Structure formats: C-alpha cells, structure tokens
Amino acid sequence: MGPPGSGKGTISKRIAQNFGLQYLSCAEFLQDIGTANETEASVLVKSYIDKRMLVPDHVVTGLMLPRLEQLSGHSWLLEGYPRTLGQARALNELCQLDMVISLNIPYETLRERLSDKWIHPASGRVYNMTFNPPRVKGKDDITGEALVQSEDDKPEALMTRLRHYKDVAKPVLDLYKSQGILHAFSGTDTDRIWPYMNSILSAKLPAQQSESHLPPVA
Numbered sequence: 544m545g546p547p548g549s550g551k552g553t554i555s556k557r558i559a560q561n562f563g564l565q566y567l568s569c570a571e572f573l574q575d576i577g578t579a580n581e582t583e584a585s586v587l588v589k590s591y592i593d594k595r596m597l598v599p600d601h602v603v604t605g606l607m608l609p610r611l612e613q614l615s616g617h618s619w620l621l622e623g624y625p626r627t628l629g630q631a632r633a634l635n636e637l638c639q640l641d642m643v644i645s646l647n648i649p650y651e652t653l654r655e656r657l658s659d660k661w662i663h664p665a666s667g668r669v670y671n672m673t674f675n676p677p678r679v680k681g682k683d684d685i686t687g688e689a690l691v692q693s694e695d696d697k698p699e700a701l702m703t704r705l706r707h708y709k710d711v712a713k714p715v716l717d718l719y720k721s722q723g724i725l726h727a728f729s730g731t732d733t734d735r736i737w738p739y740m741n742s743i744l745s746a747k748l749p750a751q752q753s754e755s756h757l758p759p760v761a
C-alpha cells in the first residue's frame with residue numbers, strides 16, 4: 544500500500560523477482576479486463592478507470608478473488624489490492640495475509656517524482672526521467688512511440704489523490720495494524736528503502752526463495 548507515486552509498482556516488482564512470488568497488480572489486471580473483448584464486466588471496469596474512480600468493491604473483489612484462487616499453491620504479492628476496507632474484509636474471508644507493506648513517502652518527494660513521470664499510454668510502461676529514464680528521450684523503449692505526462696500527476700490533481708488515498712487507506716491500515724501484520728517503510732528513495740525491506744522479507748520468506756524459477760501462472 545502507498546500513495547500515488549510512492550513506488551509500489553517499482554518495489555513490488557523487485558520483491559516478486561527476488562523472492563519468487565507471483566505478482567499481481569490490481570490496476571494492471573483491471574486495465575487488461577477493461578481493454579479485453581467487450582463484456583458487461585469489461586465495460587463497467589473501463590468506465591470507472593476512464594473516470595479515474597475506484598471500481599466498486601463488489602466488482603473488483605468478484606474479479607480479483609477468483610484470480611487469486613488460481614494462484615493457490617503459489618506465494619503471491621498483491622499490489623493495489625485491497626484499497627478499501629470492504630476489499631480488505633473480502634480478502635480476509637479468502638485467506639490470512641502474512642504481511643502488508645505500506646510506503647510512507649513525503650509529499651514533496653511524490654510531487655517531484657510525479658512531475659518527472661512519463662508513461663507509454665498503450666502499454667502503461669512508466670518511466671522517470673531521473674530514476675529510470677527511457678533509452679531515447681521521450682520515446683518508449685519497446686515500441687519507440689511517444690511518451691506522455693498524465694494530467695493526474697500535476698500538483699493540484701496529486702493533492703486531491705493524496706487526500707483521497709489517506710481517507711480510504713486509513714481504516715485498511717488500522718485493520719492490518721490490529722492484526723500485527725503491517726510493516727511501514729519511510730523514506731525518499733526506493734533504493735534506500737529496499738535493503739530494510741529485503742532483510743525483513745528475507746527473515747519472513749526464506750522458503751519462497753527456492754520458488755524463484757517457477758513459470759508465471761497464466
């Protein structure tokens with residue numbers, strides 16, 4: 544968990560790779576559903592994504608939980624789910640999480656990072672001009688197509704998104720704190736947070752390291 548631009552995507556891919564976890568980003572999963580063949584679910588999901596609003600709990604949960612059941616037998620890492628208390632309660636019905644990671648990144652850092660963030664709209668690939676720049680300035684590494692900046696990452700929009708994140712995330716974080724599984728990491732750099740996270744995860748997940756060569760689940 545973490546506010547927009549806190550580095551959830553960046554760090555969770557790193558965790559999944561290092562510990563051999565199946566990685567599932569809720570936003571990417573919903574994006575794929577929204578752009579798949581037209582079904583009632585895909586139209587609904589796309590309408591919320593296009594409005595930049597959270598997809599209603601019962602819809603996301605109805606899509607995510609069956610996907611997670613397909614991953615049973617594997618250890619997994621979820622990014623961006625659950626985001627609401629309703630989603631967290633639904634997930635609790637399915638399984639007991641081992642660990643919840645929360646990123647606390649100062650506002651100024653988020654603002655700077657997001658003003659430097661460029662995306663390739665067709666694939667969702669994300670670049671940061673200082674942290675992970677594209678090979679050719681302004682162009683996607685894979686397709687060579689133009690990168691764009693999102694309106695959503697401008698300072699006024701960011702403030703609103705942050706306020707919204709805090710309101711919605713607080714009860715979820717409180718729930719996981721009360722379960723004793725919340726680990727919060729504070730800092731301004733993913734690369735500096737990473738060694739702390741790595742050592743806590745290494746103490747908790749030694750067995751999973753041997754799974755690192757598992758093929759991804761389709």
Ligand SMILES: Nc1nc2c(ncn2[C@H]2C[C@H](O)[C@@H](COP(=O)(O)OP(=O)(O)OP(=O)(O)O)O2)c(=O)[nH]1
Nearest residue numbers: 547548549550551552553656660670671674732733
């Ligand atoms: N300068 C700098 N940029 C970073 C660092 N860690 C990640 N970034 C960049 C990569 C991206 O362009 C941007 C946001 O990172 P992520 O997309 O991983 O964040 P997150 O998934 O939380 O964002 P989202 O909720 O999708 O807006 O910041 C860091 O330590 N320093």
Ligand SMILES: Nc1ncnc2c1ncn2[C@@H]1O[C@H](COP(=O)(O)OP(=O)(O)O)[C@@H](O)[C@H]1O
Nearest residue numbers: 547569570591592595596597598603623624626
């Ligand atoms: N857990 C979730 N519950 C509901 N909707 C979600 C969830 N995760 C992602 N989404 C949908 O996907 C979109 C993109 O998510 P994300 O990349 O995390 O960006 P944002 O920071 O704008 O929410 C969201 O605007 C929302 O429509």
